[in-house]
Amino acid sequence: xFKILKYTLSDLMRSKWVYIYTxxxxxxxxxxxxxxxxxxxxxxxxxxxxxVLSPLIAALFATLYHHQSREFTELLLAQPVRRTAxxxxxxxxxxxxxxxxxxxxxxxxxxxxxLLVSAQVWNFATxxxxxxxxxxxxxALAFYVALRTENKIKGFSLTILIWLFFAVIYDGLFLLLxxxxxxxxxxxxxxxxxVLNPLNLSRMxxxxxxxxxxxxxxxxxxxxxxxxxxxxxxxxxxxxxxxIAIPIFGIRKTALTKDF
Amino acid sequence: MKYLFIIWIFISxxxxxxxxSRVLEVGSDSPFTTIRQAVHAALPGDEVLVCPxxxxxxxxxxxxxISITGQDFPILDGxxxxxxLTIVCDSVSVTGLxxxxxxxxxxxxxxxxxxxxxxxxxxxxxxxxxxFFGIYLEHARDGLVENNEIQGEALQENTxxxxxxxxxxxxxxVDGNRVxxxxxxxxxxxxxxxxISGNVSRNNLRYGLHFMFSNExxxxxxxxxxxxxxxxxxxxxxxxxxxxxFEQNQGRASYGxxxxxxxxxxxxxxxxxxNTIGIHVEGCARVNYKHNDFLNNGWALKMAGxxxxxxxxxxxxxxxxxxxxxxxxxxTNGFDGNYWNxxxxxxxxxxxxxxxxxxxxxxxxxxxxxxxxxxxxxxSVFVELINFSExxxxxxxxxxxxxxxxxxxYINWEEIQQ
Numbered sequence: 001x002f003k004i005l006k007y008t009l010s011d012l013m014r015s016k017w018v019y020i021y022t023x024x025x026x027x028x029x030x031x032x033x034x035x036x037x038x039x040x041x042x043x044x045x046x047x048x049x050x051x052v053l054s055p056l057i058a059a060l061f062a063t064l065y066h067h068q069s070r071e072f073t074e075l076l077l078a079q080p081v082r083r084t085a086x087x088x089x090x091x092x093x094x095x096x097x098x099x100x101x102x103x104x105x106x107x108x109x110x111x112x113x114x115l116l117v118s119a120q121v122w123n124f125a126t127x128x129x130x131x132x133x134x135x136x137x138x139x140a141l142a143f144y145v146a147l148r149t150e151n152k153i154k155g156f157s158l159t160i161l162i163w164l165f166f167a168v169i170y171d172g173l174f175l176l177l178x179x180x181x182x183x184x185x186x187x188x189x190x191x192x193x194x195v196l197n198p199l200n201l202s203r204m205x206x207x208x209x210x211x212x213x214x215x216x217x218x219x220x221x222x223x224x225x226x227x228x229x230x231x232x233x234x235x236x237x238x239x240x241x242x243x244i245a246i247p248i249f250g251i252r253k254t255a256l257t258k259d260f
Numbered sequence: 261m262k263y264l265f266i267i268w269i270f271i272s273x274x275x276x277x278x279x280x281s282r283v284l285e286v287g288s289d290s291p292f293t294t295i296r297q298a299v300h301a302a303l304p305g306d307e308v309l310v311c312p313x314x315x316x317x318x319x320x321x322x323x324x325x326i327s328i329t330g331q332d333f334p335i336l337d338g339x340x341x342x343x344x345l346t347i348v349c350d351s352v353s354v355t356g357l358x359x360x361x362x363x364x365x366x367x368x369x370x371x372x373x374x375x376x377x378x379x380x381x382x383x384x385x386x387x388x389x390x391x392f393f394g395i396y397l398e399h400a401r402d403g404l405v406e407n408n409e410i411q412g413e414a415l416q417e418n419t420x421x422x423x424x425x426x427x428x429x430x431x432x433x434v435d436g437n438r439v440x441x442x443x444x445x446x447x448x449x450x451x452x453x454x455x456i457s458g459n460v461s462r463n464n465l466r467y468g469l470h471f472m473f474s475n476e477x478x479x480x481x482x483x484x485x486x487x488x489x490x491x492x493x494x495x496x497x498x499x500x501x502x503x504x505x506f507e508q509n510q511g512r513a514s515y516g517x518x519x520x521x522x523x524x525x526x527x528x529x530x531x532x533x534x535n536t537i538g539i540h541v542e543g544c545a546r547v548n549y550k551h552n553d554f555l556n557n558g559w560a561l562k563m564a565g566x567x568x569x570x571x572x573x574x575x576x577x578x579x580x581x582x583x584x585x586x587x588x589x590x591x592t593n594g595f596d597g598n599y600w601n602x603x604x605x606x607x608x609x610x611x612x613x614x615x616x617x618x619x620x621x622x623x624x625x626x627x628x629x630x631x632x633x634x635x636x637x638x639x640s641v642f643v644e645l646i647n648f649s650e651x652x653x654x655x656x657x658x659x660x661x662x663x664x665x666x667x668x669x670y671i672n673w674e675e676i677q678q
Contacts, residue, residue, distance in 0.1 A: 041579075044639070052641055171642035178634045179627065190633040203640060220558075220635050221512045 001085040001092075004076070008093025012065070018101055021057060025105020033113050039120040040210055043127055046106065047206050050131040051199055052167055055138035058098045059159050062142035065094050067152055077260060087255040091143045091248070098135040103128060123209045130202035133240045137198050138163065140247035147254045166199050174200075187222045194223075198243045201236055287311030295320055295328070295336070302326045310334040310357065318342045323349045330356035333387060338362040343370040344391070353382040362391040364419050371396035371425070372410070375403065383408060393421035394439065401430040405437065412441035414465050422447040423464070426454070434459060444470040445487065448477070457481050467492045468509075479504060490515040490535060497523045507533040515540045516557065522547055529673060531555070537562050538580070545569055551673040554578065559585055559625070568592050576671055577601065581638065582625040586661060595620065595663040599671050607668045618666040621657040623650035 012018055028049060032042045066073075069090065076086050110124055142159045149155035174193050178186055194200040208227050226232040284298040284306055285291060292298040296317050298308045304325040314335045319342045322328070328345075333356060338344045340363030345354060352375075359372040372391030375381055375398070382404040388394045394410035397403065405424060414420030423439035426432060429451045436458040439445040445461030448454070448471035457480040461468035468484030468491050471477070475497045483505040484491050490509035493499070499522065506516035516535035519525075522544045531553045532538035538557040541547075543566035552575045554560035560580040561572075570593045577583050578601045597613070605614040624643045627634050637643050650657060 048639060048641075048644075168642050168645070171637050171640045175627065175634055175637055175642065178631045182631050186631070186633040190636050194636045200636065200640070204636060207639065223636060 001082075001089045004081070004086055004089025005093045005096070008065075008069075008090050009097060011069070012093060012097040017061070018097055021061075021098075022101040022105045025102060026108060029106055029109040033109055039113075039118055040123070043120065043123050043206070043210060047127055047203065050102070050106070050127060051134065051203055054098070054102055054131045055134045055167070055199065056163050058095070058135040058139040059142035059163050061098060062091070062094045062139035063146045063156055063159050065090070066143060066146040074260060083255045084252050087143075087147070087251055088248070091140060091251055094143070095136045095139045098139060099132040102131045102135060106131070123206070126206050126209050130206060133244070134198060134202060137240070137243045137247070140244060140251065144247045144250040144254065147251060147258060166197055170197050171200070191223060191226055195235065195239050198240055201239055205236060281305040281307055283307045283309050285309045285311060286315075287313055299324065299326065299328075319346060320344065321346045321348060322352050325349055325351040327353040327355070328357070329353075330358070330386075332356075333358040335360060338370075338372075338391070340364075343368075343372075343374060345373045347373070347375045347378055347381060350378050351380045352378065353384070354386060355382075355384050356386065358387045358389070359391060360389045362393070364392050364421075366419075369393055369396060369421060369425075371421070374398070375400045379403065382406070388423075389413075391421075393425050394423040394442065396425045396427075397429050397432065398427045399429070400426070400432065403429075403432050405432065405434045407436045408438075410437065410439045410442070414442050417443050417465050420465060422470075423461070426451045429454065433457075440464060444468075445484070447471070448474045450474060452476055454478075455480070459483070460485075462486050464488065468506075469493070471496060475499070478502070483507075484509070484516075487514075489513055490517060492518040492520070493522060494518075494520040495522075496525075499525045500528075501525065501530060502528045504530045505533070506530065506535060506538070509535045511536060518542075519544050519547065526550070527552060532557055532560070540564070541567055541570065543567065547571075548573070550574055551671065552576070554580055554583075556580065558582065561585075561620075563587065563589060563593070570594075571596070573597050574667075574671055574673070575599070577620070578670070582622065582628070584620040584661065585625040585629045586621060586658070587629065589621075589658050589661050591660055595661070597665045597667060598663050599667040599669065600663065601670075603666045603668075605666065612668050614666040614668055617662040617664045619651070619654065619657060619659070619662050621661050622647045623657055626657050 029046060032045050036042055073086065106128060141162055145159050146155050178190065194204055204223060204227060208224060227236060284302055286295050286298045286308060290311060294317055295310060295315055299320060299322055302308055302324055306326050308326055308328045310330045312332045312334050314337055316337045316339055322345060336344050336357055336359045338361045340361050343362060344359045354373060362370045362372055371393035372388040372395060373383055374396045377399040379401040383395055384406040386408045388410040390413050395405055410423040412423060420443040422444040423442040424434060424437060424446045426448045427450065430453055432454040434446060434456045438460045440463045442464050443466050445464045445468045446456060446459060451474040453476050455478045459482045462485045464487045466488050468487035470492050472494045473496060477499050479501045481503045485507040487509055488511065491506060509516055515537045516532040517539045519539060520542045523546055525547045527547060527549045529551045533555045536558045538554045538560040540562045542564040545568040547570045549572045554577045557580045559582045560577050561584045563586040565588045568590060572595045575598045577598060583600060600618050600620065603614055603618045605616040607614050623646050
């Protein structure tokens with residue numbers, strides 16, 4: 001598996017799109033620093049971009065890579081290599097290159113601007129970890145979908161739909177339900193629903209860290225109390241881990257049974 | 261001749277006792293060893309000078325026009341059993357004492373220094389620590405409470421008192437005190453024509469400043485920070501709140517400033533920073549808000565029902581999560597000429613006034629008012645989307661809530677003043 005991972009990584013390292021992606025984050029972060037010296041503000045602005053873009057790019061990249069390397073994959077399948085090793089190696093290769101791009105793109109300007117001495121170091125770490133988790137989750141989902149669908153267009157659309165669902169539609173439905181069931185106590189429902197969506201969960205984790213005054217209101221305090229405790233952080237980490245693990249199991253299962 | 265001499269002696273002794281004040285020294289090596297003895301022996305106009313030491317005398321009642329001065333902060337210890345100084349006479353001054361350990365009582369409101377039915381007093385430069393109530397003025401008038409430092413050890417609201425407590429007072433000046441660790445920092449009820457200025461009230465369990473039924477008072481240059489529920493002012497008329505700072509009052513029911521049933525007030529040049537709610541307005545009429553700064557608050561303004569003729573002019577609204585949320589907004593409340601950092605309009609004629617009106621109520625702030633739990637969706641893409649579409653074509657948010665002359669630049673009112 002590690003050999004495949006290494007091949008995938010070195011293959012992607014030669015792709016200019018990985019560099020473009022990294023450069024994009026580099027330029028964005030540097031520009032935001034340039035415009036505002038307030039680290040907390042920069043983190044909020046970055047948060048919106050990272051939470052929307054990193055899953056989308058990761059998903060697109062994983063799908064494209066899967067289709068692009070199909071011939072190489074078929075060649076590998078003809079060799080005495082375990083199937084799970086091939087596909088998981090490829091997945092981790094893509095996911096790692098995405099994570100490294102993100103970490104480099106965000107991290108370098110932050111280091112440059114003296115992050116390590118500022119109080120925001122943990123907030124930034126949360127943002128980075130959330131971004132990496134989302135990259136891992138969405139590249140796994142995309143890989144799984146790509147493996148399951150022979151039709152490229154269909155697979156592609158489905159991947160985009162999944163992203164759109166978690167990024168926008170989920171929140172819309174969530175808000176609709178909250179407004180409809182206004183008369184009932186919704187604290188626990190809201191908590192549960194935001195823990196289930198990895199994007200919402202990441203956003204809440206970052207916002208809680210950033211100490212937004214509006215989140216100190218009554219219902220904000222409910223979430224603060226939940227995510228502020230060790231148990232809350234544990235649940236959040238477990239949910240994110242589950243979101244990574246479930247599609248990986250899917251990839252493994254499909255890889256073992258799929259007829260090429 | 262002999263008679264004349266006797267008369268002269270008589271007059272001169274009378275003058276001495278009346279005109280020149282004596283100094284009665286209290287201390288272990290002094291003529292008086294307890295403050296109570298000195299007060300007992302003093303005549304009106306005398307000064308009781310308390311030397312350094314620890315005095316555990318229980319309650320001392322001052323019923324003469326004398327001044328009590330501490331040298332290097334002598335300690336008056338209530339031993340957690342009793343009130344310390346009780347002033348029941350006009351023209352008493354208390355300076356430079358350290359009063360401690362009054363002790364909590366559920367039956368009586370014990371205080372470090374109490375003034376009862378007296379006037380023309382001055383309480384200056386004292387340190388009070390762990391006093392149940394710090395300075396308690398009841399039915400007092402024409403007095404001065406200045407530069408005292410009052411620090412409590414309050415843990416629970418129902419077993420703690422207020423640092424400076426005024427009840428049925430008139431014409432009092434509360435100036436330059438530093439208070440904290442009590443239930444309320446400064447508490448006023450039925451207090452008129454008074455000036456509260458330059459005080460710092462922080463980390464109190466409930467309110468930094470709390471006043472009710474107190475009319476025609478001025479609150480200038482105070483700082484209220486980190487109090488459990490900020491500052492609450494209710495049922496008062498004709499008050500002026502100028503140049504105060506309200507900061508970091510955060511929590512589930514926390515406000516920078518809570519205004520309830522306030523009439524004819526002026527709120528000028530105050531700064532509201534990092535509060536859950538900057539100002540919560542309820543049932544207020546004819547209140548003018550001018551040149552205030554609202555920075556980094558959750559809600560800069562929350563207006564509940566029953567507000568009439570309130571005017572918001574030339575305020576700065578910067579980096580608040582929500583600028584305004586309102587239950588029912590009437591036409592008579594108005595925003596005009598404020599700076600809103602969320603304003604995205606343009607200014608073609610370059611007169612520093614935006615050409616399109618600014619609507620401070622966003623759709624999401626409306627939604628959060630209806631469904632508080634939806635705050636979890638703050639900053640999500642969907643919320644940004646609906647806010648944007650609502651901005652383009654308002655459907656839910658009140659169209660009459662608008663600033664028709666939004667400013668393009670931050671108002672530096674310190675510069676304007678000069």
